[in-house]
Amino acid sequence: MSDRIFGVFGVLLAIGYAMSALAIEESFLSDAVGPKAFPLIIAAILGISSAVIAIKPDPEPHWPDIGRFVEIAAAVVVMVLYAEFLPIIGFVFATALAATYLAWRLGSTIIGSVATGVGTSVGIYVIFHLVLGLSLARGPLGF
Amino acid sequence: MEILSALGDGFAIALTFENLLLALLGCFLGTVMGALPGLGPSNGVAILIPLAFTLGLGPTPSLILLTSVYYGAMYGGRISSILLNIPGDEPAMMTCLDGHPMAKKGMAGEALSLSGIASFVGAFFATWGLILLAPQLVKVALLFGPAEYFALFALAFMTLGGVSSTNQAKSAFAAALGLGLAMIGVDTQTGVPRFTFGEVHLYDGLDFLVAIVGLFALSEVLIFLEERHGSASAEGRKLSVGRLTPPWSMIKQCTPTMLRTSVLGFVAGVLPGAGASLGSFISYSMEKRLVDKEGTFGTGDPRGVAAPETGNNAAAGGALVPMLALGVPGSGTTAVLLAVLLSLNITPGPLLFTQNPDVVWGLIAALFIANFMLLAMNIPMVGIFTRLLMVPPRVLMPVVAMVSFVGIYGISGSSFDLLVMIGFGVMGWVLRKLDVPLVPIILGTLLGNSMEANLRRAITIDNGDWWTLVDSPLSLGLWAVAIIGFIMPIIFGRVVKNKMRQRKDEEGAISD
Amino acid sequence: MIFKATRMTVAALMLGASAFAASAEGWQPENPECIAPANPGGGWDFTCRQVGKSLQDLGLIEKTMQVVNLAGGGGGVAYAEVVNKRGDDSDLIVAGSTATATRLAQGAYPGNTYDQVRWLASIGADYGVIAVSADSPINTLPELLDMIKNDPTSVSVAGGSAVGGWDHLKVLIAANAYGVEDVRTVKYIAFDGGGEAVTQLLAGSVQAFTGDVSEAKGFVDSGDVKVIAVLSPERLGGEFADFPTAKEQGIDAIGANWRGFYAPAGMSDEAYDAWVSKIGTLYESPEWKEIMAANGLAPLDLRGDEFQNFVSGSVNQIQNISKEIGIIK
Numbered sequence: 001m002s003d004r005i006f007g008v009f010g011v012l013l014a015i016g017y018a019m020s021a022l023a024i025e026e027s028f029l030s031d032a033v034g035p036k037a038f039p040l041i042i043a044a045i046l047g048i049s050s051a052v053i054a055i056k057p058d059p060e061p062h063w064p065d066i067g068r069f070v071e072i073a074a075a076v077v078v079m080v081l082y083a084e085f086l087p088i089i090g091f092v093f094a095t096a097l098a099a100t101y102l103a104w105r106l107g108s109t110i111i112g113s114v115a116t117g118v119g120t121s122v123g124i125y126v127i128f129h130l131v132l133g134l135s136l137a138r139g140p141l142g143f
Numbered sequence: 144m145e146i147l148s149a150l151g152d153g154f155a156i157a158l159t160f161e162n163l164l165l166a167l168l169g170c171f172l173g174t175v176m177g178a179l180p181g182l183g184p185s186n187g188v189a190i191l192i193p194l195a196f197t198l199g200l201g202p203t204p205s206l207i208l209l210t211s212v213y214y215g216a217m218y219g220g221r222i223s224s225i226l227l228n229i230p231g232d233e234p235a236m237m238t239c240l241d242g243h244p245m246a247k248k249g250m251a252g253e254a255l256s257l258s259g260i261a262s263f264v265g266a267f268f269a270t271w272g273l274i275l276l277a278p279q280l281v282k283v284a285l286l287f288g289p290a291e292y293f294a295l296f297a298l299a300f301m302t303l304g305g306v307s308s309t310n311q312a313k314s315a316f317a318a319a320l321g322l323g324l325a326m327i328g329v330d331t332q333t334g335v336p337r338f339t340f341g342e343v344h345l346y347d348g349l350d351f352l353v354a355i356v357g358l359f360a361l362s363e364v365l366i367f368l369e370e371r372h373g374s375a376s377a378e379g380r381k382l383s384v385g386r387l388t389p390p391w392s393m394i395k396q397c398t399p400t401m402l403r404t405s406v407l408g409f410v411a412g413v414l415p416g417a418g419a420s421l422g423s424f425i426s427y428s429m430e431k432r433l434v435d436k437e438g439t440f441g442t443g444d445p446r447g448v449a450a451p452e453t454g455n456n457a458a459a460g461g462a463l464v465p466m467l468a469l470g471v472p473g474s475g476t477t478a479v480l481l482a483v484l485l486s487l488n489i490t491p492g493p494l495l496f497t498q499n500p501d502v503v504w505g506l507i508a509a510l511f512i513a514n515f516m517l518l519a520m521n522i523p524m525v526g527i528f529t530r531l532l533m534v535p536p537r538v539l540m541p542v543v544a545m546v547s548f549v550g551i552y553g554i555s556g557s558s559f560d561l562l563v564m565i566g567f568g569v570m571g572w573v574l575r576k577l578d579v580p581l582v583p584i585i586l587g588t589l590l591g592n593s594m595e596a597n598l599r600r601a602i603t604i605d606n607g608d609w610w611t612l613v614d615s616p617l618s619l620g621l622w623a624v625a626i627i628g629f630i631m632p633i634i635f636g637r638v639v640k641n642k643m644r645q646r647k648d649e650e651g652a653i654s655d
Numbered sequence: 656m657i658f659k660a661t662r663m664t665v666a667a668l669m670l671g672a673s674a675f676a677a678s679a680e681g682w683q684p685e686n687p688e689c690i691a692p693a694n695p696g697g698g699w700d701f702t703c704r705q706v707g708k709s710l711q712d713l714g715l716i717e718k719t720m721q722v723v724n725l726a727g728g729g730g731g732v733a734y735a736e737v738v739n740k741r742g743d744d745s746d747l748i749v750a751g752s753t754a755t756a757t758r759l760a761q762g763a764y765p766g767n768t769y770d771q772v773r774w775l776a777s778i779g780a781d782y783g784v785i786a787v788s789a790d791s792p793i794n795t796l797p798e799l800l801d802m803i804k805n806d807p808t809s810v811s812v813a814g815g816s817a818v819g820g821w822d823h824l825k826v827l828i829a830a831n832a833y834g835v836e837d838v839r840t841v842k843y844i845a846f847d848g849g850g851e852a853v854t855q856l857l858a859g860s861v862q863a864f865t866g867d868v869s870e871a872k873g874f875v876d877s878g879d880v881k882v883i884a885v886l887s888p889e890r891l892g893g894e895f896a897d898f899p900t901a902k903e904q905g906i907d908a909i910g911a912n913w914r915g916f917y918a919p920a921g922m923s924d925e926a927y928d929a930w931v932s933k934i935g936t937l938y939e940s941p942e943w944k945e946i947m948a949a950n951g952l953a954p955l956d957l958r959g960d961e962f963q964n965f966v967s968g969s970v971n972q973i974q975n976i977s978k979e980i981g982i983i984k
Contacts, residue, residue, distance in 0.1 A: 006577050010316060017323055017338075024330075024337050031599050031818055031845070032607040035330040035337060038595040042326065046319040052312035061576045064369045075368050076569055079361075079544075083561035086552065095549070099541040102364070106537035107371055120542050124549050132176070132190055136553060288860035289844075329732050332845050333818050336765060347725070347732050470873060471850045482722065485704050493877035600844050604860060606808045 002061055007054020014047030075105060091129075091136040096121035146274060153504030156203055157512055165200075165208040166509060170516050173215020178223050180360045180547050183232025183352070184216035184419075184459070185475035192483060202487040202502055207509040209483060213476050214266060214513045217419065217459045218521055221258045221452055226251060226531050227543065229360045233351065233589060234419040234455035236582055237427045239359075241440060241447030248443050251529050252387040257445055258452040259521040260394065261401055263514060265453035268405040269412065269460025270510045273467075277496070280413050280461075281468045287414055289600035290612050294621035295414070296594040299421055299586065302428045302628035313579045321587015322594070324349055331592065332599055344559045351588040353551055353560050357567025358574075358581045360547040365572040367540050387525050389445070397449040400430050408454030412461020412474070419458040419474055420589055424582075426454025432628070460510065467491050467503060682929040684746040687720045689916075691750050692733030693815070693848055698781060698867050700724060700848075702750040702914045705946055706778060706937065713940055715933045730755050731764040738771045743921030748775060748930060753912040753973075754821035756966055760973035761819060761983050769970050773927055774963045775916040776934040778943075779952035781867040782887035783825040783910035784898065785812075786880050788856050796884035796904045799863055800833040807840035813861040815849035815870065821912060822849075825886060826865045828976065829901060829908040853880065867912050868895060868951035886910035887953065895951050913955050913969075915962060931959045 021039035064072075082098040100117030108116060129136050156162075169191070176187035188209050195205040220235030225242035238258060245254035272280070287295070300318050327338045328348030339345040404426035411422035430450040431440045440447045459476070466477040470492040484491050489499055496503055531539070551560050571581060598612075605611035613619050687710075689703035700722070707720025725733040733749060741747055751774070759769040787793050793802070803810050814822030823845070827838045835841065844861055846852040849870030856864045857879055864871070864880070868891070874880040885891060885898040886908050901908045918930060935958050937943050947954070957965050977983045 002577060020338055025335055026333075031332055032603040033599040035333055035335055038598060039323070039326050039337065042319050042323045045315060046323060049312045049315035049319060053310075053316060056312070058310060058313075058578055061578065063576065068369050071368055071371075072365050072572070075365065076565060079548075079565045079568075080562065082548065083558045083565065086548075086561070087558060091549075095545050098548075099545050102368075102541035102544055103537055105368060105371070106540055108537045112537075116538050116541055120545050123542075124545055127175075128549050128553055132172075136549065285854070285858040288855065288858050331817065331847065346735055465854075469850070469854055471854050478724075482700070482704065482724070485701065490873055492873035493879060494873065596847070600846070600860075603842065603844055604811045606842070 001057070002063070003057030004054050007050045007052075007057070010050025010053060011047055014043045014050060017046060018043035071105065075102065078102070086137045092121050092125055094137070095124065149500060149504050150274065150508065152501070153506075153508035154511075156501060156505040157207060157508035162204055162207050162509070163512070165204055166211045166512050166516055169208045169211025170215040170513055170520060173212035173217075174219035174222075174517070174521070176212070177216035177219025177221075177235075178231045180223060180229050180231055180356050180543070180550055182216075182550050183220065183476075184213050184234075185479055186352075187212050187216040188476055188479045188483075192479070195483070202484075202489055203505040203509075205483060205487065206480075206502065206506050207512075209480060210506060210509050211513040211516070213480070214456070214459065214510065215517060216476075217266070217456050218259065218262050218517050220455075221262070222255065222528050225254045225258065225448070226528065227363065227539075229363055229543065230355060233355055233585065234423045234451075234458070236355070236359075236420065236585055237423045237451035237455075238448060240427070240451075240582070241442070241444050244441070244443030245445065245448060246532070250443065251532055252525050253389040253393065253445070254448050255525045255528055256387060256522050257389040257393060257397065258448050259518060259525070260389070261397070261449040261452040262456040262521075263518040264401045265405050265408055265456035265458075266460055266510070266514045266517075268402075269409045269457040270507065270514065272409045272457075273460055273463055273510075274507055277464050277468055280464050283410065284413055284465050284469065284471075286617055288615075289597040289604065290614060291618045291621065292414075292597040293594060293601055293612060294618040294625070295421075296590050296597070298621050298625035298628070299424060299590065300583070301625040302425075302432075310578065313577075314583050317574070317579050317581065317583035318587050321354075321584035321589075322591040323587070324354065324584070325588045325591025326595070331596060344557070348592070349563065349588060350560065351585060353564045354567050354588050355585050356547045356551055357564040358571035358584060360543055361565065361568025362571030362575055362581075364540050364544045365568060366575065367536050369572075387529070388522070393445050397446050400434065400446045400449050401453045403433075404430060404450045404453040405457045408457030409461040411454070412458030413464045419455045419462065419476075420586070422458025422461070423451035423455035424586065426457075427451045428628070432631075463506075463510075467495055467506075468493065470495075682745075682923075682925045683717060684926070684930075685718075686746050687716045687718060688723060688744075688747050689720050689750060690723045690725050690733050690737070690747065692725055692730035692755075698752060698754075698815075698849065698869060698912070698914065699730070699750040701869060701950070702752070702778065702916075705950075706750075706916075706934070709937055709940070709943060709946065710933060713937060713942065715936060730758060731767070734759075734764045734767050734772070737917075737919050738767055742919050744919050745922045745926035747922075748916045748918050750914070751917045752781075752821070752914045753910075753969065754816055755917070756969045757821045757824055757973050758819075760970045761977055763817075763819060769966060772917040772920050773922055774966045775918050775927070775930050776938070776958040776962050777913050777915035777955050777965070778934065778938055779947050780911045780913040780955040781869050781950075781952055782885050782891065783822075783912060784864075784866060784868050784871050784882045784886070785826065785829065785884045785901075786853075786856070786864045786866070786871050786875075786882045787862065788859070789879055789881050791862070791881070793862075793883065794881075795899070796829065796901055796906055797833070799883060800830060800835065800906070803830060803841055804833070804835050807835075807842060810863060811842045811844050811861040812863045812865055813844045813846055813852040813855050814865040815846055815852050817845050818843060820845070821910075822852075822865045824973075824976070825908075825910040826863075828910060829884070829886065829906055831979075832901075832906045832908040856880065868898075872951060884908075891951060891953065893948055911953070911955075913965075914952070915957070928959075934958070 018040055021036050024035050078098060078101050082094055086094045096117045099120040100113045103116035104113035173187055176182040191212055195208055220231035221238045223229050223231040224235045224238040225246050228239050228243040230236040230239055242254050327345050329336050329346050336346060407429060408422035408426050411425055427450045430446060434446060462474045462477045465471045466481050489502055548561060551564055601611055602609060613622055689707050691700040691703040693699045703722045707722055710716045711719060737749055758764055793799050812826050816822040823843045826841055830838045830841050849866040852864055853874050855861050871880055871882060875882060882898045884901040886901050888909055890896050890900055938956055
């Protein structure tokens with residue numbers, strides 16, 4: 001069933017892709033092929049392969065139960081928050097918080113999680129910023 | 144003889160205490176950057192350019208430092224591929240396919256040292272190729288016009304099917320998805336924006352590094368989160384390291400593979416625009432076709448580790464040919480090296496070998512030195528690398544996730560890229576569940592733009608005639624190989640599929 | 656695609672380590688950065704790298720100029736980046752040229768106009784060349800244009816700019832001057848930079864190359880390529896004196912590709928004046944004169960407001976040519 005849904009979704013994706021390809025505005029002077037042709041070929045391949053997947057599905061994969069889905073969704077939310085707040089609160093704090101959360105959810109004890117989080121954050125800061133000289137987001141305290 | 148004496152001069156230039164120290168530093172930093180997801184050879188080299196300038200290094204020492212980083216990163220990428228199933232950089236992607244299953248079987252140490260040897264062999268032959276054949280090989284690059292490039296890219300995609308998945312439709316889907324994602328951004332031919340939805344961040348297109356880190360690293364983290372309870376694999380990732388050096392029989396078994404893929408990878412590297420990723424990819428798929436009679440590739444076959452590693456290191460050497468002899472970069476990394484040469488007032492091109500022999504031969508000597516140094520450094524360090532497997536996932540996975548974020552943010556400084564990466568992570572998780580291979584997606588985003596540009600150039604040159612694509616013997620040959628490669632797995636697919644499925648059930652593996 | 660990583664990386668560097676900002680005299684950029692809106696090896700890249708290195712050698716900037724390659728859209732990607740994202744960055748300068756003005760004049764940077772940035776100064780001009788491979792039967796510009804006139808499909812011309820860009824326009828100006836009726840039939844193939852275009856000329860995929868003197872130089876020296884016309888009013892000096900001009904072959908076509916820099920509109924006046932004077936000092940140095948001579952750059956010295964006016968005039972002129980030729984309405 002999963003593959004059938006996936007296949008139908010793929011066909012819809014291909015149609016959507018083809019439609020936005022057709023909507024590409026041509027420039028005043030174009031080459032012989034133009035900016036639309038290749039995307040349309042891709043859309044065709046995408047559509048055909050999706051249709052094949054829908055018609056000849058593989059055996060059902062193992063999906064997690066609802067609790068695990070929530071777990072993953074929560075982790076994704078934390079990551080999004082991390083991305084958004086990184087430039088505001090600075091690298092070291094944001095990273096320590098996010099890594100602590102992930103360590104906790106992966107089964108560390110509270111103390112273990114905090115240790116992992118802080119260790120990860122400081123370790124990365126030393127290697128990437130102080131050794132390799134990459135710029136990391138600066139928070140209000142300068143790190 | 145003339146070559147040997149020139150090479151001797153090169154070594155005389157390169158073998159000073161300062162230069163050896165720089166090579167050692169470069170090899171070490173390169174290996175580390177190669178192993179970290181998100182930092183690959185091209186950013187590795189670029190990151191150290193300011194260092195070379197700040198130290199006030201002359202042309203030859205700068206090049207020695209930077210090429211050591213280049214070769215080091217090519218070595219380092221395999222470490223995280225094998226141990227974590229997360230490619231450290233894009234050419235190491237193919238090493239995941241057999242390297243990680245080997246590690247799971249308790250052969251991590253063997254896989255690491257075998258791949259180290261394979262890297263050495265590839266780079267060693269490629270450097271000799273560069274010395275002996277550079278002028279002639281430029282002619283090979285000149286055989287490739289736009290139509291031939293298009294055929295070459297098509298070949299890469301059409302032979303994908305049998306390589307990375309048992310279901311050809313899913314491979315095709317993944318390739319089309321990758322190509323489709325590559326189309327996002329301003330069209331390089333006419334300057335019109337495509338699929339950008341008015342979002343200015345997308346004008347520049349998606350960075351494939353964001354895609355690769357999201358698809359591989361973040362989805363791995365999500366898989367661990369999913370499996371923490373219930374199944375044993377999250378806590379019980381107690382993998383034995385096994386022996387640290389491969390037995391002679393394994394090296395012997397892989398020797399023909401290494402020799403063949405050295406040649407193939409080198410040639411792929413020589414073609415500008417193909418680069419190391421294509422080198423490792425084609426090496427893997429050709430070896431699979433040639434020697435994989437029992438369908439063991441993809442399940443931890445040592446030859447499946449040796450092939451892409453030899454291929455990508457040989458391609459790294461090959462990519463220096465067009466850069467030095469034509470001034471045309473063959474890969475992202477050589478583009479950076481070219482930029483370094485230009486800013487040192489050395490113009491690569493047809494006359495470089497005669498006008499600046501000290502630079503060329505110093506560089507070649509540096510490549511040899513770096514290569515031996517890396518071998519000497521990497522084999523004893525296998526023991527240290529494999530300790531990584533002892534780290535429990537609850538500690539390792541947060542580190543992997545954060546390193547991925549930092550790798551991307553440190554390079555682009557953009558939260559938008561991080562969000563795109565998270566999107567790729569979720570997509571990677573869903574696609575893994577559905578058994579859709581991830582490798583073709585990366586290959587698509589990597590090659591999509593040049594593939595399209597070459598198609599459009601070829602057809603415009605021939606006045607809108609699409610038959611031009613099969614107009615030369617070379618492109619006909621490439622297409623023939625492509626079509627055979629596409630059809631064969633469909634015919635023989637069922638047999639292999641059953642075999643693969645049996646094996647998968649046995650291991651309950653999450654593999655691509 | 657592969658170059659993206661490179662450029663992103665280099666971009667990262669400039670954001671990096673800013674601890675050593677010192678101001679010895681007047682305003683100094685903390686992290687001087689130059690965007691080259693093309694891949695390494697082309698004209699813009701050359702502009703950034705040479706100027707960056709010379710500025711440092713002369714002690715005009717304290718830190719190494721970071722060069723970022725931001726290719727795409729014939730410079731449009733970089734332009735949009737500067738206007739939209741980097742609008743008030745005082746450390747940033749961007750390599751520009753006639754190609755930039757051309758695309759702006761034709762409205763080819765969607766939604767962007769030439770007055771959205773501050774134009775700093777020029778550093779010289781590079782005249783256009785039309786070249787063929789050394790073993791080509793074609794020896795003069797009229798021969799090539801005759802072939803195009805008789806059968807436009809028989810000749811493919813390769814260049815490093817996008818369709819409608821300056822490299823393309825140079826051929827069209829020459830074809831127009833020769834009396835080719837519908838110049839839009841001239842077959843032009845866009846490559847990612849002059850280096851790739853010359854390689855395909857050597858590979859025999861295309862019959863002619865349009866670019867700048869500096870892009871063709873290495874291959875002329877090696878004897879792989881012959882220049883059939885340089886689009887300058889009179890012959891260039893030095894080692895370039897052998898190139899025949901289009902004019903002496905009876906075709907009144909001139910294509911001067913000036914090279915210079917622009918900066919974000921929100922750059923502080925202090926920084927703007929400092930950059931203008933730094934580039935001006937550089938231009939007057941004997942070192943720069945040597946670099947110009949070695950690379951076939953002809954003199955063109957315009958700074959600050961003068962340059963601003965020149966660009967606005969140049970944009971108008973190209974708009975007129977484009978309309979005349981019929982590639983914009």
